[in-house]
Amino acid sequence: MEPLGHAVHALVSSWAIPGALAGVLWGILGGALPGISPSIAMALLLPLTYGMDAVTAIVLLASVYVGAEYGGSIPAILIRTPGTNSASATVIDGYEMARQGRAGEALGISLIAGLVGGLFGLVVLVAATKPLAMVALAFTPPAYFALGILGLSVVAGLSGGSLLKGLLAAAIGLALATAGPDPMTGVPRFTFGEPDLLSGIKPLLVMMGLFAVTEMLVQIGEPPWAKANAANARLKLPDLRMMKRLARPTAIGSVIGTFEGVTPGAGGTIAAFMAYSEAKRWSNAPEEFGKGSPEGVAAPECANNVVTATALVPLLSLGIPGSNSAAVLLGGFLVHGLQPGPMLFEKAPEVVYGLYGGLLIANIAMVAIGLVILTPCIWLVNRPKPWLIAFVLALVVTGVYSVHQSVFEVGLVLGVGVVGYILRACKVPPLPMVLGVVLGFMIESNYRRSLLLSGGDFSIFYLDKVSLGLLLAAAALATYSLWREFGERAQRERVEAAAT
């Protein structure tokens, strides 16, 4: 009962409840706009959280993630353009249902499947995070170093098909993390005489640049998206008979969303497509898939909402962000001087339990807000794209300036955006770079602290049992990711060979 008490206290003693409602609203609107991913919608709010208490800020950001997953399905169903990557699988049957005049039914299914998925994911999050974090309480400097290496080892799984490029992105991130004072001696490094760099490059700035600025630089060269028709989009919630039919695909979506969510690098998109594929395999009417099957909407929408909660398991327990959105949420923690991971439950239990309570409210609020917000969403989707790009960038530069009233930092964010653009053009995944930035300090400081403790003896890293365990886990994770990558590559080559 103590955690429940913590959660209730954290929610009522802060602005977390209004934060959850505002976050869901912002998330749905942001998710509904093609080109605004959940991470961008979250990053745009990140500078505003500086003035908030930690519970409100974290609940607000996490609620944006929840809302954006439903919001992404709106244009996916109405105009065949997924608002978020993880809504891509929803396009297949959602848009077919809209073509048959059943857009409202598809949106209702998306909303309810999302609610079921979000609540299921929350239960998994609450059950899994604390035990993992308890193990991590015994951490020493070598263990923290090994934890950082474990975080970096997920790069292999985040590399989108090219390990070399993923590693390069991680190296760039680590290089950025070395700017500022040396963690042991305080000697300034890579500051180029610029006072704004004396305290280092904040992960927040890297995220704003990589997620928001890069995306707008890409969007300016993309064709405009289609217009949505409000006429056949009256939201209709599924009746009892339909709910029975949807039980199986939502169960499949829940299980797959759990596994993909806790696996760093997998994320909502893979979960949604896998759930769609498995729902079709286990369906009584597989022939309806692709032709407007309600099950084809429910399974991916449930799976991607499960991920909104389960992706937070590695973040809260070990401090490892497994997705772009989790990385932005990590930025929110860092803004408030909190380091997610083993000590979070000790140092700021009210934030963790407040987050649990906030996610519960956000998921319920998603249904209430989702029922009434469809018309404004359609209005927003139909706004001209040039204005969207202009206002998003105006909000980005204002938000970045507001953090430290620094024009230099605005320029820095634009520079990171350009680096992100070049990396994207070269098909380099951005998330390993974010991982490098957020883990760089932890890895370097604990590596050097450990060697200081051992008098330069490297055996400290394998004599410490926790460190050894984490290093072995890192090796296992990297090997598994490589095995999966090579397996997928071999399969691709077989398919290409068969096609030619």
Place this chain on the structure above:
Amino acid sequence: MKLNAVDLTLGVLAVTAAAGYLYETAQIPESLLEDAVGARGVPLAIGGAMAALGALLCFRGLLGARNGEPSGGERPAAASESLPNALRPHLQALALLGILATYVALLPHAGYIASTALLIAGIAWFAGAKRSWQLPLIAIAGSVFLWVMFDPVLSIPLPAGAWWESR
């Protein structure tokens, strides 16, 4: 043998960046509190890794191998797509960056409201918004709205502009 231009370009960029990073690493001053690794130790390792990865990418680019590159997702240039058309998105991004850089240069002098109104109008105009009397009006209204939200409401001071302050 066909080169892989993307890998080769990325590799060259990575090696160049690594060289610059390693040069700057060498400029880090030594400290009396220096430990065994030192302030240069970790940056040296990162720079070395970056250079090695860049060299490997160059090698892969020269071999023309498509190792690990998913065949989906990459939009192959259509036979009819001329080079200027393929470059167009990059040029548009460059121009947008130019507008943003102008904004950064203008902000301390012209102040938040004027610079942001120009930024919004400039981007919307460049991105293809309808040219009408509404364009400057929406830009000014948007800029004022953001200023009200941040400055008076959230108490975050935004630059008034040196040009106006000196008058």
